[in-house]
Amino acid sequence: MNIAIDGPAGAGKSTIARLAAKELGFIYVDTGAMYRALALYLLDSHTNVDDDAELRSSLENVHINIVYEAGVQHVFVDLQDVSTEIRSEKVGNMASTTSALAPVREKLLDLQRDIAKKNDVIMDGRDIGTNILPDAELKIYLTASVDVRAKRRYDELVLHGEAPDLETIKKGIETRDYQDMNRALSPLKQAEDAILIDSSDMSIEEVVNKIVDLANNIK
Numbered sequence: 001m002n003i004a005i006d007g008p009a010g011a012g013k014s015t016i017a018r019l020a021a022k023e024l025g026f027i028y029v030d031t032g033a034m035y036r037a038l039a040l041y042l043l044d045s046h047t048n049v050d051d052d053a054e055l056r057s058s059l060e061n062v063h064i065n066i067v068y069e070a071g072v073q074h075v076f077v078d079l080q081d082v083s084t085e086i087r088s089e090k091v092g093n094m095a096s097t098t099s100a101l102a103p104v105r106e107k108l109l110d111l112q113r114d115i116a117k118k119n120d121v122i123m124d125g126r127d128i129g130t131n132i133l134p135d136a137e138l139k140i141y142l143t144a145s146v147d148v149r150a151k152r153r154y155d156e157l158v159l160h161g162e163a164p165d166l167e168t169i170k171k172g173i174e175t176r177d178y179q180d181m182n183r184a185l186s187p188l189k190q191a192e193d194a195i196l197i198d199s200s201d202m203s204i205e206e207v208v209n210k211i212v213d214l215a216n217n218i219k
Contacts, residue, residue: 001026003122003215004129007142008188009096009176010149012199012207013124016142018073019204020211021122029115030066031125031132032095033075034108036086037064039095041077049098056103064108087160089172096176099126100183126180129191137218139194140211148200149173 003026005017014032021028038059042049047058065076075083085091098104112132115121123132129139144152150170157164180188190196195214199207 001120001138001215001218002116002133002136003138003140003211004133004136004191004194005122005124005140005142005211006126006129006188006191006194007124007140008149008180009092009173010153011142011144012152012204013142015204016199016207016211017122017124019208020215023208023212024120024122024215026120026122027115028073029112029121029123030073030075031108031112031123031128033066033073033083033086034064034112035095035099035104035125036091037075037077037082038062038104038107039098040082040086040091042098043091043094049101052103055101059103059107064111084160087156089157089164089169093172093176096179100179100185102185105185126188127186129194130189131186134191138211138215139191140214141190141194141196142207143196143198144200146170146173146177 003020005013007013014030018028041062042058045058048054063078067074067076073083074081075086109132112123116123116133125132129136147170150166150173153169153173154164154166197207197210
């Protein structure tokens with residue numbers, strides 16, 4: 001069984017998907033972490049992402065992998081654990097740009113679909129239900145207001161020891177929303193058969209329980 005969760009930046013998709021997967025006994029496929037890992041690699045390698053040939057050549061030399069140890073997700077670029085580095089705002093903004101590029105999406109598409117064919121999965125991202133897993137048995141579009149999403153991101157960064165500016169984060173989210181919704185390749189949108197969940201006034205537990213109930217009703 002496949003569950004697709006789409007939605008804008010800061011909607012809590014990864015947290016919700018991870019907890020729901022644990023509750024259901026599914027594998028959680030963190031596509032956002034995959035795109036962030038590639039974005040980090042492209043930044044560190046100083047790849048000119050506007051040069052298609054250079055981009056494709058650079059992507060041939062990198063391998064992205066996600067492993068779970070004692071229930072904790074670890075993201076690797078080649079053999080390096082980059083789980084912490086990929087959560088910075090700089091990498092997130094780069095991922096928003098590079099995830100719209102065909103060579104980047106092609107790099108990860110087959111890997112994501114292959115995992116879904118072989119396992120019960122929950123996968124979250126921007127175009128899971130519309131593009132990557134169009135036949136998923138359950139599709140969720142998870143969103144929240146910009147103010148709520150910005151505050152959640154602010155709290156997350158503070159927890160990691162950073163000193164962020166809330167207004168800067170809010171503007172960054174608005175920019176990312178526009179980019180994600182207006183890109184030519186697989187833009188962010190709610191699939192026609194997706195169930196809308198606005199988590200602005202919901203707790204994490206409430207959202208997880210709703211998704212688990214929906215999944216169990218399909219089983």
